[in-house]
Amino acid sequence: MNNFEGFTLEWYRELFHDTRLLIIVLNTLVIALLSALIATIIGVLGAISIGNYKKRHSQNALLAVNNVLIVSPDVIIGASFLILFTMAGIQLGFYSVLLSHIAFSIPIVVLMVLPKLLEMSPTLIDAARDLGASRWDVLTKVILPYISPGIVAGFFMALTYSLDDFAVTFFVTGNGFSTLSVEIYSLARRGISLNINALSTIMFLVTIMMVIIYYYLTQRSGTKGVGFRR
Amino acid sequence: MKNLMRAFLSVLFVCLILIVVINRLNTVAGFSGGNTLTVFNWGDYIDEELIDLFEEETGITIVYETFDSNEAMMTKIQQGGTTYDVAVPSEYMVEKMVEEDLLIELDHSKLPNMQYMDERFMDLPFDQGNTYSVPYFWGTVGIIFNPTLLPEGEVISGWNDLWDPALENQILLIDGAREIIGMGLNSLGYSLNDTDPQHLQQALAKLKELTPNVKAIVGDENKMLMANNEAAIAVGWSGDAADIMWENEAIDYVVPEEGSNLWFDNFVIPKTARNVDAAHVFINFLMDPEVAAQNTEYVSYSTPNKEALKYMPEDMVHDERFYPEPELTERLEVYENLGQRNLAHYNELFLQFKMH
Amino acid sequence: MENKLSRNLFMIPYALWIILFVVSPILLVVYFSFFDIEGNFSFINYKNFFTPVYMQMTFSSFWYAFLITVLSLLVAYPTAYLVTRTKHKHLWLLLIIVPSWINLLLKAYAFIGIFGTYGAANSFLEFIGIGSRQLLFTDFSFVFVAVYIFIPFMILPIFNALDNLNPSFVYAAKDLGASKWVTFRRIILPLTMDGIKAGCQVVFIPALSLFMLTRLIAGNQVITLGTAIEQHFLVTQDWGMGSTIAVFLIFIMFIIIGLTGFRKRGA
Numbered sequence: 001m002n003n004f005e006g007f008t009l010e011w012y013r014e015l016f017h018d019t020r021l022l023i024i025v026l027n028t029l030v031i032a033l034l035s036a037l038i039a040t041i042i043g044v045l046g047a048i049s050i051g052n053y054k055k056r057h058s059q060n061a062l063l064a065v066n067n068v069l070i071v072s073p074d075v076i077i078g079a080s081f082l083i084l085f086t087m088a089g090i091q092l093g094f095y096s097v098l099l100s101h102i103a104f105s106i107p108i109v110v111l112m113v114l115p116k117l118l119e120m121s122p123t124l125i126d127a128a129r130d131l132g133a134s135r136w137d138v139l140t141k142v143i144l145p146y147i148s149p150g151i152v153a154g155f156f157m158a159l160t161y162s163l164d165d166f167a168v169t170f171f172v173t174g175n176g177f178s179t180l181s182v183e184i185y186s187l188a189r190r191g192i193s194l195n196i197n198a199l200s201t202i203m204f205l206v207t208i209m210m211v212i213i214y215y216y217l218t219q220r221s222g223t224k225g226v227g228f229r230r
Numbered sequence: 231m232k233n234l235m236r237a238f239l240s241v242l243f244v245c246l247i248l249i250v251v252i253n254r255l256n257t258v259a260g261f262s263g264g265n266t267l268t269v270f271n272w273g274d275y276i277d278e279e280l281i282d283l284f285e286e287e288t289g290i291t292i293v294y295e296t297f298d299s300n301e302a303m304m305t306k307i308q309q310g311g312t313t314y315d316v317a318v319p320s321e322y323m324v325e326k327m328v329e330e331d332l333l334i335e336l337d338h339s340k341l342p343n344m345q346y347m348d349e350r351f352m353d354l355p356f357d358q359g360n361t362y363s364v365p366y367f368w369g370t371v372g373i374i375f376n377p378t379l380l381p382e383g384e385v386i387s388g389w390n391d392l393w394d395p396a397l398e399n400q401i402l403l404i405d406g407a408r409e410i411i412g413m414g415l416n417s418l419g420y421s422l423n424d425t426d427p428q429h430l431q432q433a434l435a436k437l438k439e440l441t442p443n444v445k446a447i448v449g450d451e452n453k454m455l456m457a458n459n460e461a462a463i464a465v466g467w468s469g470d471a472a473d474i475m476w477e478n479e480a481i482d483y484v485v486p487e488e489g490s491n492l493w494f495d496n497f498v499i500p501k502t503a504r505n506v507d508a509a510h511v512f513i514n515f516l517m518d519p520e521v522a523a524q525n526t527e528y529v530s531y532s533t534p535n536k537e538a539l540k541y542m543p544e545d546m547v548h549d550e551r552f553y554p555e556p557e558l559t560e561r562l563e564v565y566e567n568l569g570q571r572n573l574a575h576y577n578e579l580f581l582q583f584k585m586h
Numbered sequence: 587m588e589n590k591l592s593r594n595l596f597m598i599p600y601a602l603w604i605i606l607f608v609v610s611p612i613l614l615v616v617y618f619s620f621f622d623i624e625g626n627f628s629f630i631n632y633k634n635f636f637t638p639v640y641m642q643m644t645f646s647s648f649w650y651a652f653l654i655t656v657l658s659l660l661v662a663y664p665t666a667y668l669v670t671r672t673k674h675k676h677l678w679l680l681l682i683i684v685p686s687w688i689n690l691l692l693k694a695y696a697f698i699g700i701f702g703t704y705g706a707a708n709s710f711l712e713f714i715g716i717g718s719r720q721l722l723f724t725d726f727s728f729v730f731v732a733v734y735i736f737i738p739f740m741i742l743p744i745f746n747a748l749d750n751l752n753p754s755f756v757y758a759a760k761d762l763g764a765s766k767w768v769t770f771r772r773i774i775l776p777l778t779m780d781g782i783k784a785g786c787q788v789v790f791i792p793a794l795s796l797f798m799l800t801r802l803i804a805g806n807q808v809i810t811l812g813t814a815i816e817q818h819f820l821v822t823q824d825w826g827m828g829s830t831i832a833v834f835l836i837f838i839m840f841i842i843i844g845l846t847g848f849r850k851r852g853a
């Protein structure tokens with residue numbers, strides 16, 4: 001760290017020769033993509049069903065439950081999921097991490113989608129129904145296209161949440177399964193190696209890229225506000 | 231809708247490709263399928279060349295995973311769903327794991343290299359007859375210090391020297407309840423395995439007086455911090471001391487005169503093992519004198535393998551700091567398994583100490 | 587009828603999620619808090635929790651969380667205000683928020699290097715003549731790094747609140763002869779209160795349960811409730827005690843949410 005001698009790409013080369021590390025990077029990506037995908041599907045369904053409640057206070061009650069995982073500290077989510085998986089007899093590893101990531105991403109998707117859904121005028125649906133559209137048509141041809149900016153935003157938020165998570169994964173991982181955050185923690189615990197810096201740079205570039213894509217998509221669709229992670 | 235569907239399908243497709251790639255990599259690197267052996271060891275605790283050598287010689291692929299505390303390791307094994315074939319707990323943890331019925335008995339007929347081990351380190355109280363474990367490395371807990379950073383004329387020879395007000399903010403402590411509470415007990419002349427609540431309270435009171443001198447309570451980072459001259463003193467394990475000396479020649483190590491801990495890390499085979507035969511082959515391989523010698527030179531802890539000493543450099547074998555005379559080892563104590571409740575008490579006290 | 591049915595069908599996966607991952611983990615934590623370390627049913631954990639040791643820990647956690655929240659607010663509010671005044675405010679906002687996209691661990695490690703005895707911070711102190719001093723492993727560095735990490739989370743809700751503020755209120759106040767300070771205190775502050783509340787909620791609860799920073803930056807010399815939970819779950823294996831602290835934290839969380847209102851982070 002303190003012995004700067006010059007620039008080299010040596011560390012990056014070393015990084016790509018390390019199969020284990022490569023596997024961990026790919027694991028992190030798969031977990032992020034897959035969990036974001038599944039969380040988006042469940043989250044959209046959740047938002048639609050919350051939106052279906054016409055009474056204001058039942059909507060709010062549901063939202064309160066929805067937000068529990070967002071405001072909960074990571075430590076509590078990690079610890080309680082560890083108990084949950086142990087009780088359910090689920091092996092710690094890929095699936096436990098995937099399930100946790102899906103679980104803590106769902107409420108974010110709901111929060112990104114719901115405002116779009118609520119701002120949609122109900123007359124739009126009535127009009128479609130009057131013109132003879134089936135319920136399925138209403139969903140796929142009216143509702144989903146309308147809320148799609150929210151869906152995209154939700155997906156990217158879920159993605160970044162997942163890529164960034166350390167605490168929850170730290171609690172529920174095992175059996176040699178590791179994500180980048182956890183690996184960085186254990187690598188760096190043994191003293192900072194330049195290898196980590198190379199890794200960090202790559203990770204940083206990946207996230208920046210996602211930010212740009214996300215920003216571009218939201219700007220294009222005119223969604224206001226910038227989401228961000230914990 | 232069409233765009234949305236297309237986006238989702240393409241994400242799914244990318245995931246599938248990635249999963250396929252990971253599986254390919256796993257099989258190519260031999261991390262899954264075939265004849266594999268999952269080893270669960272402390273971080274940086276084996277010469278990785280030996281893993282390659284072992285894989286070459288036997289055709290068994292090693293999946294290597296690390297832990298950083300005995301407790302964390304046991305939690306993972308106890309929690310279930312893991313498939314570790316070989317683990318390396320310390321002695322008190324071996325006792326506890328036997329109690330919890332987490333280990334299988336070793337088949338001594340498959341471990342012919344056991345004959346090379348020093349009798350001094352075999353058949354110890356924590357595992358009589360070595361039914362479940364064979365020692366991997368041993369060492370002491372002591373004081374690692376950097377004479378160039380100490381105040382003029384300061385000599386470190388025992389625990390009580392650490393309470394010197396001149397050492398303000400200079401000491402790194404290891405993040406372990408037994409080690410630090412044990413240090414407090416030892417400095418008062420009590421045993422490391424004392425469970426008398428009054429003695430423990432005294433130890434805590436004494437430790438609290440040390441607070442102004444404590445810079446931080448850390449884990450493996452202490453190696454890096456000491457090597458970079460960030461602190462003058464660290465309480466830690468003998469092997470870490472050797473590691474640091476490697477990087478920073480000024481560093482010295484002393485086993486405190488008041489007494490300290492003598493510990494053993496041991497090979498065991500957890501009940502979760504899938505490849506019991508390969509586990510025996512692996513343990514036997516590392517007990518081979520030449521292999522053990524090479525490993526010891528790399529890891530720099532003390533080896534319990536008597537034959538291996540012959541293959542090691544003279545100055546290493548005769549270094550009193552790491553291979554102390556029998557008189558000194560007699561003053562050292564091995565941790566006993568104190569039971570859940572007492573251990574919880576130790577942890578509670580340690581937490582109180584940290585809060586100060 | 588059809589409407590109800592389809593609504594329920596949509597509801598199934600989401601409801602399952604609520605039951606499995608929201609309700610049952612909380613229930614399990616509460617359940618486990620009634621077992622002592624040997625697995626017997628008892629209230630010992632709660633008794634232990636109300637001893638001076640844990641009370642002191644709770645108190646110091648609160649104190650640090652409070653400090654972190656107040657400091658981030660003091661930095662974030664003027665920053666957010668300035669950002670709303672700039673020409674490309676969304677771009678500026680993005681630039682401020684980008685650091686929050688970098689992995690928390692990486693930031694923590696960067697600070698270990700910066701705050702080290704021979705790190706950049708000390709070279710700077712040396713340079714301006716103060717001389718090098720112990721920075722890493724102090725309360726100061728812990729609070730500093732925590733504030734640094736939380737500032738973007740504080741800025742965002744405040745920025746949104748300021749951005750949504752109708753400027754005609756401010757003009758009206760000015761026309762009626764209010765001074766700048768009075769305008770701020772009577773108009774701007776009350777109207778952005780929701781943003782402040784949201785920001786405080788977003789910072790305070792995680793600050794109460796930081797566990798990685800206490801270890802890496804504070805050298806284990808600051809013990810928060812989060813650290814204690816992590817220790818009990820992963821080191822001492824006293825899940826009962828860990829759960830008890832978790833129950834308490836969840837309880838506090840609900841109180842804070844009650845006070846500041848349920849709001850999404852950075853809404």
